[in-house]
Amino acid sequence: MSDFDALMEFQRTTEALSSVAQRLGWDQETVMPRGATEQRAEEIAAMEAVLHERRTDPRIGEWLDSAESEAEDAEDARMLALIGRDYRRQIRIPARLATELARLTSLSQGIWAEARGADDVSAFLPTLSEILMLKREEAAALADGGGAYDALLDDYEPGATAESLSAIFTAMRPRLVQLRDDVLGAEIQPEPLSGQFPAETQLRLARQCATAFGYDWSRGRMDLAVHPFSSGTWQDSRITTRVVTADPFNCLYSTIHEVGHSNYELGIDSDYAFTALGGGVSLGVHESQSRIAENQIGRSEAFTHWLFERMTEAFDGLNITDPRGFYGSVNRVTPGYIRTESDEVQYNLHIMMRFDLERDLISGKLDVEDLEEAWNARFLKDFGVAVDKPSNGVLQDVHWAVGLFGYFPTYALGNVYAGCLNRAMRDALPDLDTALREGDATPAVEWLRENVHRHGRLIPAAQLIEQASGEDVSAEPLLDYLEEKFGGIYAL
Incomplete structure (x- = not known):
């Protein structure tokens, strides 16, 4: 040998x-x-x-x-x-x-x-x-x-540095804040979905959503968890979700998000199984797959049209009675506390806050005993809302509890990557909305499998996104998408 x-x-x-x-x-x-x-x-x-x-x-x-x-x-x-x-x-x-x-x-x-x-x-x-x-x-x-923080970051996004990510985030912030202010001040405000939605019905509908995204149930399963996640690769990649009876979107979009992760792992070339190539190339790329599934595809007007019909069948007496209103409800921008429940406009602002706080924790600039006060002060400054309880504040995420320092910024980077991929995917699949309106996201999944999933760790992250999208990695496609989408919903 x-x-x-x-x-x-x-x-x-x-x-x-x-x-x-x-x-x-x-x-x-x-x-x-x-x-x-x-x-x-x-x-x-x-x-x-x-x-x-x-x-x-x-x-x-x-x-x-x-x-x-x-x-x-x-x-x-x-x-x-x-x-x-x-x-x-x-x-x-x-x-x-x-x-x-x-x-x-x-x-x-x-x-x-x-x-x-x-x-x-x-x-x-x-x-x-x-x-x-x-x-x-x-x-x-x-x-x-x-740099100590860069050393930890390299575990999740090889080659990235705090300085390079900070430059991206700094460039993104003004347009995100302006869009948020315009949306929250708009005359038109979508009606929120209200009511009580039984857990078993939510989970049944969540399974339908996973199937619509081509999730392979012969190589996966769905369970409940406090903080939804996916786990596994190759022939066994499992998803989890959670249920809030007053908020079915929490369950449905957590499911779609985790299916995006699992589809990535299940789509890697099987020849790479149990080799160094047999996993996602970076957490940023991994997150791009969950975020593009959840947002650009799952929260699109076409897919929410199909979801509205399923919701109407599953739950009696929805307070929203038309697909356009439902699309607005799915994409409502509100000043909430929870990162995982945040709308697309504000999500990256949650990540930027955590990025700054955890860098200060690692460097010793911020002591653990001062963390809650620092969190609450920063949240009030960034979101204009006072944190009402720790579970809506510093205790809401599991990441620091399991030692994942350097992980958070890959969420925002994943959104940037997803913006690049979405633009290229839409150009390549001009009829995608027709399939999505019928509850079939598999054309998008197949495009992602061909251009991202199958490569595993063969191609470095930024190079992979550039190859798939045909352009340099930039936040511009994401910001352009957000401004066009929410400008339409809120008649800006």
Whole structure:
């Protein structure tokens, strides 16, 4: 066996074990008994110890040194580059740190959920302080003298920096704020959907929406979670959603969002399974797939026309009686607290706030004990609304509880990528709205599969988006889309 083949065989087992570890996390968030939290934390920590040992095995470095000359094509070369990058990052992280982070972030999910349910920030802050201390240690190890926050960001969006993302966000903010002000001050304001919508009916309709987006139920399933997510790849990618009886859009669009993620994983070339190429290339690209599904497709006037008919059939006596009014209701812009429920106009402003706060946390400029006050002050400044309770404020997101510092900005970057892709997709599929009006989003999914999904990690993120869209990555397509869409809804 050549060194290249030995490395690929070793990597295959590591990827398979990583899938098992991911499934433990899915189980914890969906069906695991509540009393099993401590046991699961130990199980996840043990798995992380095994994975860290494999990912830092000295043989990887030896194989890489000789395998380069054995690479036969661009795919081989890219796999070696990715394995080498991950190996060089992993060997900087002590096994103790990797294991402790896995154990603590598994435990902290339950602590965060209980604190959120009780609106008790003080019950969560000590755990967050421990996580932050470990993440600062990890960042210092990875940075190797460079920027600590950039080192964490590189886990999710390789090659991006806080400086480059800050430049994009700074350029976006004025047009977003102006559009929000124009919309909220408009004479025409869409009527909100109101009523009580039974959970089982919502979930049945959510399944219909997932099917409309081509979700492969033979390789997936849908469950409930406090914070919706997707999990898995290749032959097993699962989605979760949540139900609020007064707000069916929460369930339906959470489902469509997570289907966007799962369709990406299920659409990767099967030859890449259990290799370094067999996953999403970056979190920004991953988020572009969920956001384009949820917003540019799922909240389009054509698709909401179909959804209105399904809603009318499923629920008695909707207070909105025509498709155009329903389209406006789906896309209402309101000054709400919750990021995941935010309209398209304000969503990126939520991310920009979190981006600034978590950079300050990592740098030490902001202490954990001052986080709630800083959050509330920034939210009031950015959104003009005072936070009424922690579950609507600093406790609303699970990300920091599970150590995902550097993750938030990829949401906004995903919207930028989605704007680029949407413009190209609409040019390539001029009759797309006809299919969407019939509840068939598969032409869009197939275009995304051909241009994004199937490549896995073969092509770097920005290059992939540029190749798919035919233009340089820019926020302009997203901002143009938002201004045209909401200008129409609000008669600006």
